[in-house]
Amino acid sequence: MNPVLRCLPLLLLLLPAMAAGAADDGERQTSARGYLASIQPSPELQAFLDQTVKQLLARDIRARKAKLGIALIDLNPGHTPHLAHWHGETPIYPASVVKFVYLMAAYAWKEQGKLQIDNILDRQLTQMIYHSSNKATQRVVARLTETQPGPALPDQRYLQFRERRLAVKRWLESLGVVGIHSIHPTYDGGGDLFGREIQLLQDDSVVGGLESHDGKFHNRQAMSAVATAKLLALLATDRVLTRKHAAEVRMRMLRDPAKQPYLIHRIAGGAVGTKGVEVYSKTGTWGPIFADAGIVRHRSGRQIVLAVFIESRPAYRGNFIAALARRSIERLFASPSPQPMDGRERK
DSSP: OOHHHHHHHHHHHHHHHHHHHHHHHHHHHHHHHHHHHHOEEOHHHHHHHHHHHHHHHHTOHHHHTSEEEEEEEEEOTTSOOEEEEESTTSOBOOGGGGHHHHHHHHHHHHHTTSOOOOHHHHHHHHHHHTSOOHHHHHHHHHHHHTOOOOSOOOHHHHHHHHHHHTHHHHHHHHHTOOSEEOOSOOOOSSSOSOHHHHHHHTOTTSTTOBOOTTSSOSOBOEEOHHHHHHHHHHHHTTSSSOHHHHHHHHHHTBOOTTTSGGGGGSHHHHHTTOTTEEEEEEEEEETTEEEEEEEEEETTSOEEEEEEEEEOSSOOOSSHHHHHHHHHHHHHTSSOOOOOOOOSOOO
């Protein structure tokens, strides 16, 4: 029998499942875009953010000299989500904050049938998020984009490599998230930045990349605080992944300053002392960058999203992020409404 005819019954059985998967992806994209369109600027929230930032900067001369990008979203159940920002649409180098984007993409790829989260990848995701390993991030990005590091490539093969590296950014854009240029892993700098990685970083034909301070690279990672916060809002409300997978992603991002003391100066530090609150976030620290972006959830179900990027020379490592998180929690969680929390175990 013709091999094609022999396989035909199996193909016919698979077609409904494939069609259902494509339909689910389409529905999620539509849901995500609709939800992002519903997020509205709030004069009241903006006034709170402006006043709070000015007060914090007045007391912190080092932060006052820095470049800031901040976005705050109030996800009050049953109400329109509200947004305020401080230079939040300006792209900035995100350092390790971008790693949560790759974590979300891994689960999206799994749901689309493009990737299996096996034991090896599961360990790499943990190392990438909890330990912020750059080597693990390189392996995760390689799996997501079906690319490998290596020497510089000739023209046609480089174009194929570049096209594959745009996969995560294109997925974000399909959701309506514009302002996250996530096409590179993160690097340690000890020989892991070479060949085709440099080729892509120097490519000034790619739209959305940042120029390096020394002008050597034209296509670095970039994230705006507003785009970052909007993606986290989708994660917080289960609109981009199934409820089960969204909860798994958040649990991987669960932060506890008692276990990781450096978090005391980040969003999780600002939540210390507030009962019934959990923080799911990813920090970033590199050279002039000091950043954090995450979801703060009260046991009532009331949630806020906060993204803060600080760029400063000399580098800033102060308490601005934690102080802003604390004031935001105090203001917005004053009278939450009851809802159940996520599960407790972090994977």
